[in-house]
Amino acid sequence: MPVEEFMAGWISGALGLVLGHPFDTVKVRLQTQTSYRGIMDCMVKIYRHESLLGFFKGMSFPLASVAVVNSVLFGVYSNTLLALTATSRQERRAQPPSYTHVFIAGCTGGVLQSYCLAPFDLIKVRLQNQTESRVQPGSPRPRYQGPVHCAATIFREEGPRGLFRGSWALMLRDTPTLGIYFVTYERLCRQYTPDGQTPSSATVLVAGGFAGIASWVTATPLDVIKSRMQMDGLGRRAYQGLLDCMVSSFRQEGLGVFFRGLTINSARAFPVNAVTFLSYEYFLHSWG
Numbered sequence: 001m002p003v004e005e006f007m008a009g010w011i012s013g014a015l016g017l018v019l020g021h022p023f024d025t026v027k028v029r030l031q032t033q034t035s036y037r038g039i040m041d042c043m044v045k046i047y048r049h050e051s052l053l054g055f056f057k058g059m060s061f062p063l064a065s066v067a068v069v070n071s072v073l074f075g076v077y078s079n080t081l082l083a084l085t086a087t088s089r090q091e092r093r094a095q096p097p098s099y100t101h102v103f104i105a106g107c108t109g110g111v112l113q114s115y116c117l118a119p120f121d122l123i124k125v126r127l128q129n130q131t132e133s134r135v136q137p138g139s140p141r142p143r144y145q146g147p148v149h150c151a152a153t154i155f156r157e158e159g160p161r162g163l164f165r166g167s168w169a170l171m172l173r174d175t176p177t178l179g180i181y182f183v184t185y186e187r188l189c190r191q192y193t194p195d196g197q198t199p200s201s202a203t204v205l206v207a208g209g210f211a212g213i214a215s216w217v218t219a220t221p222l223d224v225i226k227s228r229m230q231m232d233g234l235g236r237r238a239y240q241g242l243l244d245c246m247v248s249s250f251r252q253e254g255l256g257v258f259f260r261g262l263t264i265n266s267a268r269a270f271p272v273n274a275v276t277f278l279s280y281e282y283f284l285h286s287w288g
């Protein structure tokens with residue numbers, strides 16, 4: 001089984017993650033808290049109250065986990081394509097796989113990565129939603145002191161299954177949308193690259209960026225539900241399950257609720273995925 005894809009997925013995922021984390025924090029806050037009026041208001045409040053550090057809450061853990069998660073995604077994707085089309089990565093430029101195969105391989109990568117991602121994503125969301133200031137002395141201590149403490153607390157208070165809270169929503173969010181992700185990337189690359197040639201860096205950047213946007217736009221409705229389910233373990237339970245969360249969010253806040261965080265998700269998606277794909281292709285290319 002070719003392993004370069006796993007390695008390249010790992011490094012490229014980490015680079016994309018750091019770049020996108022501040023956007024991600026604003027997004028999670030907008031989706032789960034009602035005290036912000038919009039993107040700018042949220043950014044200003046985070047900065048004033050929690051300093052620049054506020055934007056990077058909950059990042060160390062995803063940084064460690066993106067290694068696993070992104071390498072599972074890209075590694076499984078590429079190896080599924082290999083199984084479906086019997087062409088190695090090097091042969092794929094001359095004999096491009098069909099979009100159906102690309103979609104199936106993307107979905108397969110999506111299912112497996114969402115299982116690895118679930119506990120890490122939960123911890124990230126819980127930490128990002130702590131609004132206590134770390135820099136002001138005398139301010140109340142947050143519930144979770146850090147990722148490890150957060151994991152241990154969830155385990156103690158909500159049981160081992162608590163660590164997988166929201167994982168159904170996460171899987172439903174990621175499976176089709178990662179199919180869309182790779183199909184968009186492949187389509188755009190092929191459209192702007194002469195047959196049989198390798199896409200230029202500019203093409204990879206643009207195709208990666210739009211792949212990220214296409215994937216996030218379609219993922220946002222379930223992203224909102226996922227974040228809410230993940231926060232639901234704290235205190236009194238508000239939702240009976242995924243469907244109940246959808247219905248009651250819709251009843252209380254209208255259709256717009258499913259698009260919360262759409263702008264910020266798209267703004268984050270372009271640079272993150274442009275860098276992810278560029279570095280992924282770069283590493284694979286330089287390793288031969």
Ligand SMILES: C[N+](C)(C)CCCC[C@H](N)C(=O)O
Pocket residue numbers: 013016070173174177178181212215216219269272273276
């Ligand atoms: C499927 N979904 C849209 C959720 C993610 C797709 C892009 C994944 C990338 N690591 C990123 O963080 O943007």
